[in-house]
Amino acid sequence: MQKYHPTRVITLTYQPFILTTTAIFTYHEAKVNTRMRNLAGYILFFLSSFAATILNVATSERDGMAPFIGICIIAAAFGVADGHVQGGMTGDLSLMCPEFIQSFFAGLAASGAITSALRLVTKAAFENSRDGLSKGAMLFSSILCFFVLVCVLLYAFIFPKLPIVKYYRSKAASEGSLMVTANLAAGEIQNRSNPTSDEDPACVERLSTKQLLLQNIDYALDMFLIYKVLIFPGFLAEDTGSHSLGPW
Template sequence: MVLSNDSRDELAREEESSPSHSLLSKNNSKIKIPNDSFNLAYLIYFTLGAGFLLPWNAFITAVDYFDYLYPDASVDRVFAVVYMLVCLACLLVIVPFAHRSDASVRINAGLALFILSLLVVPVMDVVYIKGRTGLYSGYYVTVASVGLSGVADALVQGGIIGSAGELSGRYMQAVVAGTAASGVLVSVLRIVTKAIFAQDAHGLRRSANLYFSVSIVFMAICIVFYNIADRLPVIKYYKDLKIQAVNEDKIEEGSLTGSLLKKTLWDIVGTVKWYGFGIVLIYMVTLSIFPGYITEDVHSEILKDWYPILLIAGYNVFDLVGKSLTAIYILESSKVAVGACVARLLFYPLFLVCLHGPKFFRTEIPVTVLTCLLGLTNGYFTSVLMIKAPKTVQIQHAQTAGIVIVVFLVIGLAVGSVVAWFWVI
């Protein structure tokens, strides 16, 4: 969703009072920000946001195929734990060196690794699995490819969100909305393939191969788009601001080395910690419920195996709605946003009632409403906190702040993926 003029003005007013803007405004007050012609930069960042979550969505949406091949494995939850923990470990390595490494190298390398990890499933299907069940050596290779995709996610997501943090808030909104769009895209593919293809071995293979093929093509498009972005005047403008700020720092304080670098990093973490706390709570709650609870713990006699597919689609659509709402209105108070993240803990008892409560609460309507609310609140408050966090630091530190927020996000995902094993017992 492209930002309206009113929303752009609101973001601009907010950024004028932020450290990243005020640091440089005195030297750049006469420089006009270039127009984003045809909203091309916005669309590129939207596409990149969709891109770095598409591989994960492809793996998790092909769950019917993997459940058919490996009936004794808890595929959803194993994939989630492996993906998130690998991604988190890699991000913790990246953060201290973010200022000294080239974001474009990390992002291009990550996109290439995404393509490699996505190729594993269709290639293995053709040359080894061939629709046969119980070949658990293939399962272990698939889990390894999920882990490789987690490495790629750390490189790409950290780089893209870090880069967006250096730009106007509308580009962070584009990235965050794009992440939700990837879920909607895969859900649409899942519904179409289930409607068209028979739910037998052949049909499940065709469906899974379609998800991975579309994702591979999308990754190739992301590589092209990303390498175009830096040539756009509006992106060059913000990059020049960062270079100027870095040069000013070098003059005033010298290069960041040793204890000064460590102090700066911890200062950044301290500045964004409450935003990070909110993000951790958001994704701890969300991933401990979605998708494991949705796909394994609730059932419908009416919708049968369509039930989890429609619930996942509903979640993804409302996640996109929530992340797009910040293009219209952004909550001003960060304290209220973090408080709302704490309030989302109420989803635990509410969903628990849908498992063990009165008969009405175990029907399709309450579960569907709660799932959509889970997606809506996940999307909106994620977008608010992600847009605001990098603006609390100076522009030369915005990329590091963005990556730190991604670390908090993945911590929430990792904790949620572990909690998902236990909370419904």
């Protein structure tokens, strides 16, 4: 523990899992049930948040390598869950109007600030109490569990039945999309075949992953530059001055 900064290790544990999960789903996207992918991701988010709460309760009076390894495992689980949900929801919303994608990513960006603010509030609430940091972390994890559970229920039971979602999913199915099959059943929508597919099969021909990559090479290059050139070198070279987690 003296050679590595703990928070740095946690981040480096999280990133490979989200990148690997995203890459696997990208390669097999045509065979993946998007609804089950998103639900699995949200459920894994909930279980990971709950596990963080349990770990905090179980190890509140001690520290060491074992709790730290547990935190790293939970961080890896969060990475897998994020790999499920981010790509799955992006693909789901891409079949709808562009404003949905913009709202999703705006909310994704805002969630970081909201999470930080919530963590500061929960920390301040127990600042002067015994084991205040631990109690604040437990309250934060409990609130997180609640919101993730709400997301699971909303996506599973409410989202598929919204009229605008039904409309766009029916439209996508009529155009030959294979991603919305399970979503149609969840929204109680009757699948309608594409009338133009019999006349011209090429109109519903799917592009390969390589073709999609070549068509969006500028976005792929942007992501590479952001993560591999801008973020990671500065993150790894950060001079923290101390290799311990320490207090807030």
